[in-house]
Amino acid sequence: MNPKIRIVNEEILSDNWYVLKKITYMSEARDGSWNSQSRESYDRGNGSTILLYNREQQTIILTRQFRIPTYVNGNETGLLIEACAGLLDKESAEDSIRRETEEETGYRITNVQKIGEAYMSPGSVTEILHFFVAEYSSNMKVGEGGGVKEEQENIEVLEYPFQQAIDMIQTGEIKDGKTIMLLQYAQINRLLDPVLRQQHILIAGPYRSGTGDNPDLIQRNIELMNDTALQVYEAGHLPVLGEWYALPLIEKAGSQQIGDDIFNRIFHPSSVRLLKHCDAVLRIGGPSQGADEMVNVARGMGKIVYSDIRDIPRIV
The missing domain is CATH 3.90.79.10 (Nucleoside Triphosphate Pyrophosphohydrolase)
Known part of the structure; x- marks a missing residue:
């Protein structure tokens, strides 16, 4: 109890619903003197x-x-x-x-x-x-x-x-x-902020676009997408490239060159199949009709579309 407060009297003014009291008490001032005060206190519980x-x-x-x-x-x-x-x-x-x-x-x-x-x-x-x-x-x-x-x-x-x-x-x-x-x-406290969770993110960028089918330039595009995929992975998510999935299938199916019938039958449709199982698309690199189409398909499916690696939330 506070030694500077002394309860002198408690008078019940009403207990019709809850308890209303008039409390008279003494309080010690800074100079050591004691003063009498009265206050009403309504007790309705906690x-x-x-x-x-x-x-x-x-x-x-x-x-x-x-x-x-x-x-x-x-x-x-x-x-x-x-x-x-x-x-x-x-x-x-x-x-x-x-x-x-x-x-x-x-x-x-x-x-x-x-x-x-x-x-x-x-x-x-x-x-x-x-x-x-x-x-x-x-x-x-x-x-x-x-x-x-x-x-x-x-x-x-x-x-x-x-x-x-x-x-x-x-x-x-x-x-x-x-x-x-x-x-x-x-x-x-941002109580209603969405819970950050791991996303499966498809990397969409130019593969053949602007390369003239030059193998070195195509490989440069692949390396850019691989580098980006590593950043996505390090942010705590699961990256995937359509190329990772499609190119081995195309080779196994017997494609002889980029753009032949087997290539066209497998390459782009593989990315669409992957997209159905992904949460988001990250569009990177320069002009690419195929990558832009993937973005449009993703939006039509209600998927998240990122245009910059920095927009992807880090969860690790």
């Missing part, structure tokens, strides 16, 4: 709150319900957009937020992460609020949410794009303190 987020969809779950204190203080509708929250009710903070999440939103979450706790209105309310975040997905939805009818809760479940929710802080559509704190935590 609570927990959570931000549900979906990294793949870039969305978050919030709620909307009527809050009478806001209605009598400038909120024309009394409806407030906020993160799911509730009192602990003799539970641990984590057990409480799991229960509240299912009751209010209909999602039965698995892994929750505590990110901190805070006094939300320390001048008058005793409550400590425990803050959590958790990922959600459609297969976690086990009900419609909306709150507990017996407690006269009427809660609307909202799903917003994350960036829209951030913008709503600026527009004033979101004014709830705990919700702003959770959203800004997610923004600062």
Whole structure:
């Protein structure tokens, strides 16, 4: 206990819902003198709150319900957009937020992460609020949410794009303190950034283009693509060249020269087959009709297209 504070008297002013007390206490000043002060303290227990987020969809779950204190203080509708929250009710903070999440939103979450706790209105309310975040997905939805009818809760479940929710802080559509704190935590810590993963990247560049079928110039193009593939590998990904796959097949099939029927039957189609199993294409080098076609095919498939090795994220 703080030796510079002495509680003199506690008077209960109301216990109709929660407990409102008038507390008289003595505090020691810097000069050693003691002063008497009285303050009101509202004890409603401690609570927990959570931000549900979906990294793949870039969305978050919030709620909307009527809050009478806001209605009598400038909120024309009394409806407030906020993160799911509730009192602990003799539970641990984590057990409480799991229960509240299912009751209010209909999602039965698995892994929750505590990110901190805070006094939300320390001048008058005793409550400590425990803050959590958790990922959600459609297969976690086990009900419609909306709150507990017996407690006269009427809660609307909202799903917003994350960036829209951030913008709503600026527009004033979101004014709830705990919700702003959770959203800004997610923004600062880049909680919804896609998880970096290993990609299978097809290297597309000129093979014959601009060489006049000169073997030395063709080999130079191959070396450029091989050098690039090594950089892709060192960035933590799996590089592949159509040439690695097609040229041995072309030779085995009996091709006699570049551009003959066997070459044309295997060379470009091999790259297209590879592309179906790749996550991205890296376009390098100079003009090449074949490489440009691979880029167009990749875009048509919804693949990632990189135009510079520096654009590829490093994961090692």
